[in-house]
Amino acid sequence: MLLYIDACVRKDSRTRRLAECLLQTLNQPYEKVELIECDFPKVDEAFLVEKDRLINEGAYSDPLFDYARQFSEADEIVIAAPYWDLSFPTILKAYLEQVNVSDITFRYTPEGMPESLCRAKKLYYVTTAGGEFFPEEYGFGYVKALAQNFYGIQDVELIKAKxxxxxxESVEQILADCEKEIVRRFKAA
Ligand SMILES: Cc1cc2nc3c(=O)[nH]c(=O)nc-3n(C[C@H](O)[C@H](O)[C@H](O)COP(=O)(O)O)c2cc1C
Known part of the structure; x- marks a missing residue:
């Protein structure tokens, strides 16, 4: 199953347009999580205590872990997130806090290193930026580090328009060029 994580906020999101082009190009059925519609529980101390209690009891089928289980079972992952304040909207971090569950998406080795429990081997990260200054390390770089080190997803592709x-600037031209590039890079031969 392909999992599409939509972290776009605006109704006419350009990032989502590019992600939809990618999904069309990949041409597979997918499950979508629309983060702006998700009401994630607040990650306060009570939440952490409850999460630990469920993990200690091995209650991995609890609804608290629905997002983590869905993520761990995906074969491929597409994340769409606009470039905000050098990274991405808060909703994506809130989602990743729900997904990062030890014994579902990863576990620690006796040496203290994270080890993947996810099935996915490929992740696509789609983003757009308003300006030219577009360093990758805090938004894409963070997701890539998490994917590679916690989720065992070594193959991480960046699709970006700035x-x-x-x-x-001609927004339409920039988006159309990026769409062409998506088809060129990802259309199955
Ligand atoms: C809260 C917020 C923060 C932003 N921060 C940046 C930024 O740091 N650098 C930048 O180039 N553009 C920034 N932008 C502009 C967006 O990256 C740009 O408009 C992007 O295309 C929005 O994607 P969307 O059309 O999918 O919503 C920001 C926009 C918003 C609303």
Whole structure:
């Protein structure tokens, strides 16, 4: 199963448009999680205590772990997230806090290193930025580090378009060029 995690906020999101082009290109059925519609529990101390209690009891089928189980069972993952304040919207971090559950998506080795319990071997990260200054390390870089080190997903692809909010730029042209690039890179031969 392909899992599509939509962390876009705006109704007319350009990032989502590119992600939908990618999904069409990949041409597989998928499950979608629309993060803006999700009401994640607040990760306060009571939440952490309850989460630990369930893990200690081995109650992995509890609804608290629905997102983590779905993530761990996906064969491929597509994340769409606009570039916000050098990274991505809070909803994506809130989602990852629900997904990062020891004994479901990863576990620690006796040496204290994370080891994957996820099935996926490939993750696509789609993002767009308003400007030209678009360092990758805090948004994409963070997700890539998590994917590779916790979830065992070594193959992480970045799809990005930038300068979408600059005066004089043709947004349509930038998006159309990126869509062409998506088809070129990811259409099955
Ligand atoms: C809260 C917020 C923060 C943003 N931060 C940045 C930023 O740090 N750098 C940048 O180039 N653009 C920034 N932008 C502009 C967006 O990256 C740009 O408009 C992007 O295309 C939005 O994607 P969307 O059309 O999918 O919503 C920001 C926009 C918002 C709303």
């Amino acid at each position: 300068r979408l909010d600059l005066e004089g």
